[in-house]
Amino acid sequence: MRIFAPVLAASLALGGVALAQVNDDPTGPQPKLQTEQLGIKGDDGKTYNFTVEVAAxxxxxxxxxxxxxxxxAGTGMLFPVDPPSVQLFWMKNTIVPLDMVFIGADGTIKTIAENTVPYSLRNISSNVPVAAVLELAxxxxxxxxxxxxxxxxxxQFGGG
Structure with missing residues (x-):
């Protein structure tokens, strides 16, 4: 659900070829991706564990x-970003609400967009450079x- 500004710019420079390959509207969900374990440790010391697909x-x-x-519950999708940058996401063709967790290069959560609206084309921004975005239910x-x-x-953050 990522909006690809760099891909858009590159594809326009190449006559639109890359844009057509990346932004084709799929007719169904992509196959399950490779997974890894991820934890989120709160300031109360408790760690919440997730199995996340990695959109590489x-x-x-x-x-x-x-x-x-x-x-x-207990699953999600991780979107690594290299180099860290401000990220824009949307909910096009996304059926269920998501929480988008924007993560800095040091693994600290920078911002959270809760219960994003299914099918919305509204930009959801990290507002600050991030190294990953985690989507959860x-x-x-x-x-x-x-x-x-x-x-x-x-x-990605030296743990796990």
């Missing part, structure tokens, strides 16, 4: 969780008391 390629990130009918961050400043423990 531009195409995987463009499709994200589109057309998925659910995001089961809508309401998961509130249910687990996950908040800005909590620490993400994952391979």
């Amino acid at each position: 390629t531009a195409q995987e990130q463009a499709y994200g969780l589109m057309f998925r009918s659910s995001v089961p 809508g309401g998961a961050t509130a249910a687990d008391n996950i908040s800005v400043g909590d620490k993400v423990i994952a391979k």
Whole structure:
């Protein structure tokens, strides 16, 4: 569900070829991606564990969780960003509400967009440069008391 400004600029320079490859509207969810374990440690010391799919390629990130009918508890999708930058996401073709957790290069949660609206084309911004975005089921961050400043423990951040 990521909006690819760099891909858009590059594709316009190449006559639109790359844009057509990355932004094709899929007709159904992408196959399940490779997974890894990820934890979020709150300021109360409690760690919440998730099994997340890793959207590693531009195409995987463009499709994200589109057309998925659910995001089961304890699961999500991680979108690595290299180099860290301000990220814009939307909910095009996304059936269920999501919590979007924007994570800094040090693994600290910088911002959270809770219960994003299905199918919305409104930009959801990290507002600050981030190294990853984690999408969870809508309401998961509130249910687990996950908040800005909590620490993400994952391979990408030297843990996990």
